[in-house]
Amino acid sequence: MSVWVAIGVTAVGCYAVKLLGLLVPAGALERPLVRRLAALLPVALLAALTAQQTFADGQALVLDARAAGVGAAAVALVLRAPFLLVVAAAVVVTAGVRALGG
Amino acid sequence: MTEQTVVPDTGAEGKPDAAVVRDALGVGIAVGLSGFAFGVTSAGSGLTLAQTCALSLLVFTGASQFALVGALAAGGNPLTAAAGAFFLGVRNAFYGLRLSQLLALPRAVRPFAAQWVIDETTAVALAQPTRRGVRIGFTVTGLTLYVLWNLTTLLGALGAEAIGDTAAWGLDAAGPAVFLALLAPMLRTVTERATAALAVLLGLGLLPVLPAGVPVLVAALAAPAVLWARGRRESGDGRTTAREEER
Numbered sequence: 001m002s003v004w005v006a007i008g009v010t011a012v013g014c015y016a017v018k019l020l021g022l023l024v025p026a027g028a029l030e031r032p033l034v035r036r037l038a039a040l041l042p043v044a045l046l047a048a049l050t051a052q053q054t055f056a057d058g059q060a061l062v063l064d065a066r067a068a069g070v071g072a073a074a075v076a077l078v079l080r081a082p083f084l085l086v087v088a089a090a091v092v093v094t095a096g097v098r099a100l101g102g
Numbered sequence: 103m104t105e106q107t108v109v110p111d112t113g114a115e116g117k118p119d120a121a122v123v124r125d126a127l128g129v130g131i132a133v134g135l136s137g138f139a140f141g142v143t144s145a146g147s148g149l150t151l152a153q154t155c156a157l158s159l160l161v162f163t164g165a166s167q168f169a170l171v172g173a174l175a176a177g178g179n180p181l182t183a184a185a186g187a188f189f190l191g192v193r194n195a196f197y198g199l200r201l202s203q204l205l206a207l208p209r210a211v212r213p214f215a216a217q218w219v220i221d222e223t224t225a226v227a228l229a230q231p232t233r234r235g236v237r238i239g240f241t242v243t244g245l246t247l248y249v250l251w252n253l254t255t256l257l258g259a260l261g262a263e264a265i266g267d268t269a270a271w272g273l274d275a276a277g278p279a280v281f282l283a284l285l286a287p288m289l290r291t292v293t294e295r296a297t298a299a300l301a302v303l304l305g306l307g308l309l310p311v312l313p314a315g316v317p318v319l320v321a322a323l324a325a326p327a328v329l330w331a332r333g334r335r336e337s338g339d340g341r342t343t344a345r346e347e348e349r
Contacts, residue, residue, distance in 0.1 A: 006181070009180070010166060010183075010187045014161050015216065018191070018217065018220075019198070019212065021216075022212045023198075039193070040325035041193065041325045042190060044297050044298070045165075045169070045321070046165065047285055047302050047321070048304065048317070048321030049168075049281045050302075052305050052309060054275075054278045056309055059309060065272070066274060087279045087283065090275040090278070091272040091275055093272070093275075094274070098270065
């Protein structure tokens with residue numbers, strides 16, 4: 001049940017901010033500080049989420065096959081690989097390292 | 103000079119519609135297919151088929167969806183998990199603001215267009231030189247992406263249920279890889295890199311001591327913290343106002 005609550009709250013919240021942008025008069029959110037904060041907020045969240053989902057096991061920090069997989073994704077990104085290839089690299093390398101007992 | 107030739111917004115020199123459609127389809131199809139990764143990740147995190155599909159249909163902004171299922175899988179409180187997903191979605195408001203001027207939609211249409219205001223539709227729409235191009239780019243990208251993203255979410259979730267242990271297939275690495283792929287193009291300046299580094303430190307450092315989901319929210323404070331630190335440094339030599347007028 002609580003999963004449905006989370007889904008409902010997220011759906012309403014995310015739709016509301018999308019609509020807000022289309023409805024408010026131009027200029028209302030255009031203050032430079034607000035714009036810069038909005039641009040920087042996803043950077044902070046995505047960085048923290050990437051790190052956590054790579055190194056977290058519950059509340060413990062671990063170094064396992066995922067680190068190798070995400071490392072492969074990083075290499076693919078540096079080589080300017082397309083989105084799907086980046087994700088595929090992470091999955092294949094993680095599975096490979098795990099199969100080797102990593 | 104060359105700058106003057108770029109401005110015409112009359113459509114006279116516009117890109118052919120077919121070229122806009124081609125760009126839009128390219129982005130829509132490539133990203134739409136990655137709904138598969140979401141479906142697999144979500145089902146692997148323990149969400150039901152209905153919950154997984156509801157997320158793609160109703161939330162329809164990838165980073166928030168991955169964040170939510172990740173936080174729920176880690177045992178986070180539902181509202182904490184939703185808060186992290188919501189903050190990731192806030193950037194769409196600023197896309198909407200920009201698109202609103204370019205699309206010039208009637209007010210009655212806006213509630214329907216809103217669901218498609220995301221990274222990819224904005225990127226394609228903003229790249230078009232004319233209003234007609236912007237509208238075609240937005241609509242074709244939005245429609246392709248919405249249909250494919252939901253279809254591949256369903257297939258991914260069904261596939262995950264069929265293969266059982268998604269971790270054995272390395273599919274638990276799909277989530278962080280998606281985040282990294284979204285993050286990488288944003289790391290252009292020192293400000294963004296410093297924010298990312300601080301957020302990683304906070305996110306990992308607080309993980310063992312705070313309840314699940316909360317460390318991500320604290321890590322979000324890296325954004326205002328870095329802006330504040332930069333503002334202080336720059337106000338020393340009075341460059342802040344000049345900077346602010348630039349954008």
